[in-house]
Amino acid sequence: MSATKEFLKGLWKENPVLVLMLGMCPTLAVSSSAKNALGMGAATTFVLVGSNVAISLVRKVVPDKVRIPCYIVIIAVFVTIVEMLMAAYAPPELNVTLGIYIPLIVVNCIVLGRAEAFASKNSPWLSLFDGLGMGVGFTLALMALGAVREFLGAGTIFELQLFPKWEPFLLMQYAPGAFFVLGFFLAGMNMLRIRRARLEGKTYTPPSFDCSQCNLCELGKD
């Protein structure tokens, strides 16, 4: 039951991209098409699950003072494994488009954030589901952004054309388009939460994205 809860929270309630606002760099960079988003999401999910379980296993052995370097080493190991596996087994075109973003997963805030906020305090079993949920949530958010951007920018979804004579809205393919679409997504997310809070008779306070008020990690408390 608890494992299901840990998995489900990453999909909506604590979605890494739309609620926790983590991993903005790959979100903005790789969401230009649904296919790239799926590939990046799958690679990140693998790293998240692997590093979460490994970090959770060593959480009692690693002293507090060197935990961040240890986490980074573990995450880097998993990213290198992903890179080698993709070079060996992934379709070459995916390798070509995602090539430069894979090494950047090492510094993806979601991976380090979950390591610090969850895996270092919970059992490997729960950490696995936390990583899986966060990874799937990240993938879904990225794919939603990618599908909207790809459709507006090129008139296609998963490289399949929907309308033959679509006038491409080129801006959406570029970096500013990513900011626009993400902004609308976040606004929609807030709207839904405000409505839900109102239905429950509460007042909704939007989350403040200030590091001092965030309880996600304890990086600032050392």
Add this chain to the structure above:
Amino acid sequence: MKDIIRLCLVLAAVCFCGAAALVYVNAKTLIPRQQAQQTALAESLFMVLPPETNAVNALELPLDKGLSFFLASDEEGRPLAVAGQGSTNTGFGGEVVVLVGLERDGRIRGVMVSKHSETPGLGTKATDRKQVKSLWKVLAGKEKDLDFPPNDYLDIYSGRQAGSFVLGGGSAEQRIDGISGATTSCQAVLAAVNRVCDAYNKNRDAIWAAQ
């Protein structure tokens, strides 16, 4: 002091375990990775060479680093066409490797970018050959896979005489128009194509004589 030694030991142990895991995965994926590279090269070669190609031989010529030529022959062993591979480091993301298919008379059959690290969505407009399929046609089963998907930039080279190309300038034979938003990538592709053409023109006789 004792504390520092303990911290160092833990960190070293973690690094050691990580390194061991990587050594294992590296050894396990070495052969599949090489195979994937070879398959990718074979597929790209097939795209720039004529469909009648029966065998492709890598040629051993005294060329600069990053340049190589492949000779395609038909079933009776007659040379059909040549594919030249050339690389440059001037891409936006570093290395760009192109494959240029060349006809007997020195005209370019087609250009393919076989390796690059250009920005997806921007630089890739000048490097990726992509077929736009219609969702409805795919659902109806009417869409066919193209052997050589189009690319607005790379297709400019097709049918041109191998020579020294200039981006957005030069004479009519030399002029190649770039793509906005991908200027650096266009220039890198152009530089690599020029290297191949230059090497081809210098070694033409040796290339066609090789069997």
